[in-house]
Amino acid sequence: MAVATVAPAPAAIAGGGEADTRRYAAGVTQIVMGLVVLFGFGLGTRTAHGASTTFGMTLVSKEGTHVPDWVFPARPAIVALAAVVILLGVARLAVRLPRTWRLAGTSVVLFCFTFAFMAWSAADPKGGERLVLPSVLDSMVIAAVPLVLGALGGVVGERSGVVNVAIEGQLLFGGFMTALVGTATHSLWIGVIAGVLAGALMGLLLAVLAIRYLIEQVVLGVVLNLLALGVTGFLYKSLMQTNQNSYNNLTPFTTVRIPGLASIWVVGPVLFDQPLIVYITVFLVVLVHLGLFHSRWGLRTRAVGEHPAAADTVGIKVLRLRYRNVALGGAFAGLGGAWLVGNVGNFTESMTNGKGFIALAAVIFGRWSPFGALAAAALFGFTDALASQTSSLQLPIPSDLLGTLPYVATLFAVAGLIGRVRAPAADGKPYVKG
């Protein structure tokens, strides 16, 4: 039964290996998607009787330029989108396209499919159902921040050859310490610093056990997650639950409005009226990208991750660099944990709820690059936001199934679009001198 939700997968599986079979599989999948858009969304009862789609364009919760609702007739729009998808699918089947064209085609198909879904979900013959687009984007940013930070932590560690499956534990422990220290000192920002340090400490623990004591790194990560879950759960129950006010009570982050930019049409309030950590996250992505690919540190990190013996020969301190990078990665994840807590104002048991694993997926999915991780986290955040924002729209799809949308999308992306990825050559392999 569980398999039924991913039923189209076997069709895609048939296309492994040969370029031709892969092309047919992609074309057929795209045509099927087009037919789903046509009959499922375009010609269904939801869009009947001249129903129109209403997209809200103004974020009510934040200041910004008021933009009137975007209303358009649902059926013609969705049918047009379906036609585009089907045509692209047929083109894919019929013609051997160069790589860039294939990518562009796939992107257009995905965009049309998503937009058609949104248009369908916000269509209502009686009027009244609406989907607020900036609200979807705002939830996307909020959901993506911890994933980006966690994934960034993973990237820095894995580029130097240490697999970090403990992102979940680092997020959790970072969040816990943020709540504890932040409440004790009555300062959210001291809490955030404590969270960052706690994450770095978890990273250091991972580094010592993996580098010095040579524990198999993937398994070690799982065990450290368990450790973080146990310690935070135990202390949460014995300290925080009984005495919420003195251990676990913070004033949530306030947004920092960037004058001018924040009044940009639709996206302004979403991108330029957010808590400080959102800007820090974007800054860190750029910084890590520049660092990895345009600095001495990055060159050394990549050398150590690809061929530690060669790096050692030219005098790079392999182990020291790995310790530093894994601890730095832990600090990033700790900041992610601080964000989770600072966003709502308190810590709850196992509040990361698998986000660390999603971040791990984003590391691999984003091909071990900061911008790749950002894109993967954005994809996940967007589908997550879409699922949660449309769950109130009385869709014929049960909300529990809609909630699996981000995971299904990631699974498809990993299986269909990305395919085989290549990890840094020495990823997960301890370096023993001599």
Next chain:
Amino acid sequence: MSDKSELRREASPQRAVVGDGRAKRIVAGIGSANTVTVTVLAFVLSVVIGGILMILSDQHLLTEWGYFFQHPTDALGDSWDKVANGYIAMFHGAVFDPHAKQALRPLENTIVDATPLVFAGLAVAVPFRAGLFNIGGQSQLIGGAICATWVGFTLSAPMPLHVLLVIIAGVIGGAAVAGLIGVLKARLGAHEVISSIMLNNIALGVLVWLIKTKAFHDPHRQDAISKPVKDSALLPAIHGSSPEINFSTVLAIAAVVASWWLLSRSSLGFKLRALGSNPDAARTAGISVPRNQVYAMLLAGALMGLVAVTQVSGTLSASHAMTATLDNGIGFTGITVALLGRGKPVGVALAALLFGALDAGGVAMEASTTPTVPHDVVTVVQAVIVVFVAAPKLVQEIFRLRDVRRGDVKSGGGATASVAPATAVDSAAEAV
């Protein structure tokens, strides 16, 4: 077993000591960093760390430690009481309770708790030997549970046949999900860790949805729970009253024996181990890498399906029905059990027994201590044991143990016997 460990043995400087009297050898063995000593010391260390956590969580004790230099006896005595009471309560809950009417009742609880962990541990250990990391236990368990429960409440069959059908359904459900992960990896190169994580969440969503649908939801209940399986689908009890030791424990023992045979005696097992040790060499030798990867995952899924059967048709869930919390972390616990068991079926069984005892004891401790010591301390103890067992060098350094003479723990050079899916596993087990 492997050439590598032979070499190590020859190279070991303490080689000359072998050949002294047997008693001397045993004494020397206890003081060296062999597998048994390391495991026992790892357990001791984890208990100490668990104790420290208990003290840290008690506000009254923290105040007493605050004036430690005025009245050291207060802090020391009360801390000792707190930790001792906690662990005694655990022992009473897990092994033997002299005050209870049935003094060995706790041991039964331990076996009941350990049974699903045996399957879950094997479900990680088997693919691990083939070089695959099965982090998708949750999805496989849910897949198995959905099939097993459906067969359990829709079909009508006489008792042994119905149970058999439920078991088969559980195995098929679990194997189907795991097989999908295997196929995605083998054919499309999708990283099994990502697809497993995604499938865990997808399976959970499907489960939560299913137990609210007309086909599955129990009309007599308000909450989200499936219909209970029929009485004819329940695993027969062997001993005790609810929760009882039932047929699933026999199945678990059979699974351990079968996995041992499969891994160390069968040709499939040989291929899987070859794949885990060196995929390139295996390919050169004519072993189909994708096919055997899928087989390894199918086996893992089947084992996780058996966990589902013990959950639904066994007595762990009192209502014999599916709920959203069906998994209860077993999929992930299986990973730690497999590591503690060093990837060997018998080791997995012993590790599951220890974890089962800790779980049963933890529940009893939480119920009988005031102020309550939360059950989560058990999670910490479990994680810490595994860390120490996986890092024999760390234990060796803490207790200043001598290097072991045989090939299981090589120090100095740095290579240790972890469950790395290579020859290390074989050489580690050899010394036991």
